Amino acid sequence: MTRRPSRLVRVLSPALAAGTLLCTAACSDDGGTEGTDVQGVTASQVAGRRQTPSPTATLSTDGARTALITEADIEDDWTQVKDTEAENWHDSLLIGTVDVSDFLTAKAQASDCQRLLDSLFDDDLLGRPSGASELRGFQQGDSRLLYQVASYDRTGLQDSLDWMGTLPEKCDQFTVTDGGQKRTVQVIEISLPKVGDARQGLRVTVQGSAGGDDATLTLDVAAVRVGDDAITVTAGGLDGDENDSAQQAVQQGTQRLKDVLAGKSPAPSPN
Structure with missing residues (x-):
């Protein structure tokens, strides 16, 4: 994945200027795995660690692509976009410097x-994949859903999930500044289906301005670990959360x- 572009080029295309949206590879609720506790891990995460771990298998590039969800796996009127388009989904509302005084x-x-903000922008919330990695994007009106399947180093992957589990407390509300503008960011935990070996879910809300108008970006972010591999889902936009679709993507995608x-x-997909 290319490194984060400079701020001057991290600007939405004219077609998206009126509605800046992002869907990135993301996170999961109820973290847990076999192993020792990590400082800041919640009780729900510890409970999740009692699950039987998935058998180890090597995920190939073809396998990762086969494991991607389809339009039929998620509700409503989502339309799959070209991979090259999904790879370049970024949201200018996520650009900024956190105010340390908060x-x-x-x-x-x-x-x-x-x-958190940087990794949401760069689509690497779980870190850099160590093996196969495939993604697929879907669009519905001004909302987007980005779905990724990838292989990781298991220790690093679980560390990322545990870190995500601490964010609702560490980053419950804070301010970011960018070019003289201030934005308010809120982070809460969301529940996910009890699937996979570990999972974590977050809702990230950014209040600021887009195109000179007040705007609120809402993203539901979910990640599920299956052995050394993981799925990540980021769904939402300026029209509010897309929790139902994110939940379905997690449920169907983990099984795939x-x-x-x-x-x-x-x-076959249920729809």
Whole structure:
């Protein structure tokens, strides 16, 4: 994945200027895996660690593409877009510098919140994949849904999920500044289906301005670990959250990934 572009080129195309949206590879609720606890992990995450881990298998590029969800896996009128278009989805509302004065522990918490915004912009919330990685994007009106399947180093992957689990407390509300403009960001935890070996879900809300008008960007972000692999979903936009579709993507997508890792063809979509 290319490094984050300079601020001058991280600007939405004219077609998107009236509605800046982003869907990135994202996160999951109820973290958990087999292993020792990490500071800041919630009780729900510890409970999730009691699940039987998925068998280890190597995910190929073809397998990752087969594991991607389709339009039939999610509700409403989502339309799949070209991969080249989805790869360039970024949102200018996520650009900015976190105001350190908002935090009691200052730099430590501010750094976590800055990492959250930067990784949402760069589509690498779980870190850089260590193996196969495929993504697919869907659009519905002014909302977008970005879905990714990728292989990671398991330790780093679980560390990322555990880190995400601390964000609703560390980054519950903070301010970012960019070019003299201020935006308010809120982060809360959202529940996800009890699937996979570990999961974490977040809702990130950014209040600011777009095209000179007040705007609120709402993103539901979910990640689910299956062995050394993970799915990430980011869904939402300026029209509000897309929680139902994100939940369906998690439910259907996790099963598709498990089927692929087991050497099976994913079952037909329910719709």
